[in-house]
Amino acid sequence: MDMVLNNIEKLIEKYNNAETTLTEEAQLKAYFLSDDVAPHLEHYKPMFQYFLESKKEQYTKDVPLNSKKTKLYQWISVAAVAVLMLGLVVPTFIGPSEQEKREALMAYNQTMEALSLVSIGMNEGKQQLNSLVLVSNNFNHGIEEAGKLSEFTKTTNRIFKNK
Amino acid sequence: MKQADFVNIVMPFKDKVFRLAKRLLVSREEAEDATQEILLKLWKNNKKIEDYKNVEAFSMTMTKNFCLDRLKSKQAQNLKIVHSNYTDGNTSLQKQVEAKDSVDWVSKIMEDLPEQQKIIVQLRDIEEYDFAEIAKMLDMNETAIRVNLSRARKTIREKLTNTHGYGIK
Numbered sequence: 001m002d003m004v005l006n007n008i009e010k011l012i013e014k015y016n017n018a019e020t021t022l023t024e025e026a027q028l029k030a031y032f033l034s035d036d037v038a039p040h041l042e043h044y045k046p047m048f049q050y051f052l053e054s055k056k057e058q059y060t061k062d063v064p065l066n067s068k069k070t071k072l073y074q075w076i077s078v079a080a081v082a083v084l085m086l087g088l089v090v091p092t093f094i095g096p097s098e099q100e101k102r103e104a105l106m107a108y109n110q111t112m113e114a115l116s117l118v119s120i121g122m123n124e125g126k127q128q129l130n131s132l133v134l135v136s137n138n139f140n141h142g143i144e145e146a147g148k149l150s151e152f153t154k155t156t157n158r159i160f161k162n163k
Numbered sequence: 164m165k166q167a168d169f170v171n172i173v174m175p176f177k178d179k180v181f182r183l184a185k186r187l188l189v190s191r192e193e194a195e196d197a198t199q200e201i202l203l204k205l206w207k208n209n210k211k212i213e214d215y216k217n218v219e220a221f222s223m224t225m226t227k228n229f230c231l232d233r234l235k236s237k238q239a240q241n242l243k244i245v246h247s248n249y250t251d252g253n254t255s256l257q258k259q260v261e262a263k264d265s266v267d268w269v270s271k272i273m274e275d276l277p278e279q280q281k282i283i284v285q286l287r288d289i290e291e292y293d294f295a296e297i298a299k300m301l302d303m304n305e306t307a308i309r310v311n312l313s314r315a316r317k318t319i320r321e322k323l324t325n326t327h328g329y330g331i332k
Contacts, residue, residue: 016320018313022293043323046265050273053266054289059181063173064199065166065206 004031005038012044087148164209172212173202176219179290180226186285187230189274197233201226223300227282234278265326272322280315287312 008031014020015028031037032048096104180201185194205212205222215221273281286297287308294305301308 016313016316018309018316022291025288025291043326044320046269047319047323050266050269051288054182054270057182057185058178059195059198061195061199063170063177063202065169065203 008038008041012041083148090148164213166206169206169209169212172218173205173222176222177202179219180222182289183223183226183282183285184230186273186281187227187234187278193233197226197230201229217299220296220300223286224302227301231278265323268326269319269323272319276315276318280311280318283308283312284315284319288316 008028011020011024011028015025020028029048029052032041032045033052037045177198181194181198184197184201185191188194188197201222204225205218212218273284276284282301283297286292286300287294292300294308297303297308298305
């Protein structure tokens with residue numbers, strides 16, 4: 001036991017002068033992590049414990065290799081939103097042409113016809129129709145928007161391809 | 164190089180990169196961000212990686228430089244890195260009391276070491292690299308490394324001896 005202690009005392013001296021080899025440092029670590037450390041050397045214990053604990057810390061996040069792709073994807077989303085906004089904003093400034101108005105009206109009438117067919121036999125049908133009339137007030141803008149939406153669909157398809 | 168190959172290369176030492184980053188930046192979040200950026204930089208250079216003999220040593224050098232730069236720019240902006248256990252550079256008695264136990268106390272002592280010494284203690288006493296490897300990583304000669312390491316170890320010992328003498332455990 002004394003021989004061991006003697007050896008450890010010499011090693012710790014060398015250790016403090018940064019003259020120990022990795023093997024000798026492993027010996028020191030083993031000694032100070034054991035349960036029978038001499039009282040006058042006990043203050044070294046937390047240091048070696050700390051070294052051991054520190055080595056257990058791990059990087060737990062993913063290895064991030066896809067950032068470029070993600071960035072491109074984000075930009076496409078931004079572009080898609082911009083196109084959608086244009087589709088909503090532009091028609092309110094320009095407004096539909098006479099031809100479009102006529103077509104919209106025709107589509108509206110056809111829809112109403114179909115809906116009235118559906119509503120036959122339905123007690124709640126009438127009420128729903130009232131709200132549909134409200135919806136139809138904005139229908140004139142619908143055709144222009146539909147044109148923009150086809151553009152949006154193209155972009156959406158591109159997004160899916162990118163995915 | 165495929166992503167899978169790259170991940171296989173960095174897997175064995177990504178924790179070492181993270182721990183060195185945390186040693187310097189202290190905050191876990193900052194260290195995670197730094198590790199992410201370093202791995203991404205490595206991936207962008209993955210064609211060159213195949214030419215490096217020692218990717219691990221190269222990565223540790225990169226980590227050291229990256230974190231020191233980050234610390235410098237924070238200082239230049241007069242910002243302090245925010246982390247839960249920020250210390251003002253004085254190892255006061257109060258801090259000794261605050262430290263949950265003597266092992267925590269060692270981590271506080273480490274925080275107060277000069278950066279160069281922190282890095283060397285991290286690489287030698289925690290990661291257990293040999294002196295030749297550390298010399299390569301830090302572009303220093305082995306003697307200079309030993310001098311710094313000895314200073315750091317003696318500082319830690321002194322502070323621990325004092326603590327022990329006061330009976331604070």
